[in-house]
Amino acid sequence: MSDANYPIRGACQCGGVQYQLLSAPKMVVACHCKECQKLSTSAFSITAVIDKEQLVIEGELADWQRGSDSGNVAAAKFCVTCGNRIYHFDPAKPDLIKLKPSTLDDTSIIQPTAHVWVSEKQDWFEIPEGVAVFQGQP
Numbered sequence: 598m599s600d601a602n603y604p605i606r607g608a609c610q611c612g613g614v615q616y617q618l619l620s621a622p623k624m625v626v627a628c629h630c631k632e633c634q635k636l637s638t639s640a641f642s643i644t645a646v647i648d649k650e651q652l653v654i655e656g657e658l659a660d661w662q663r664g665s666d667s668g669n670v671a672a673a674k675f676c677v678t679c680g681n682r683i684y685h686f687d688p689a690k691p692d693l694i695k696l697k698p699s700t701l702d703d704t705s706i707i708q709p710t711a712h713v714w715v716s717e718k719q720d721w722f723e724i725p726e727g728v729a730v731f732q733g734q735p
């Protein structure tokens with residue numbers, strides 16, 4: 598992920614929400630939990646962990662939140678028109694953003710170095726070599 602050119606632009610599927618990621622994420626994580634399977638409509642979701650200052654957003658976002666088993670609140674921001682999920686955050690730690698990086702124009706930075714909730718992963722998915730693996734929440 599080192600040779601990407603920042604800022605990288607991103608947008609939801611309809612283009613109503615546009616954003617810029619100003620610098621490299623702290624970490625990119627794949628989560629295999631059942632909630633992330635629903636969220637991503639796929640086998641897992643990918644999250645880029647960034648500081649709030651690394652993100653500049655334009656466009657109208659809607660909110661939704663849920664509790665998690667750990668007692669934390671997972672809050673989500675998504676496009677009001679197409680519903681594409683842009684980022685998640687914990688309202689108790691609003692300066693830390695969990696960007697959904699598949700909305701970036703340059704997705705080459707999406708290389709998870711950790712896989713979490715592997716206990717709930719789909720059987721056919723093989724975890725790549727050389728990444729950190731966690732059965733649940735690290």
Ligand SMILES: [Zn+2]
Binds near residue numbers: 612677
């Ligand atoms: Zn949209």
Ligand SMILES: [Zn+2]
Binds near residue numbers: 628632633642
């Ligand atoms: Zn998850």
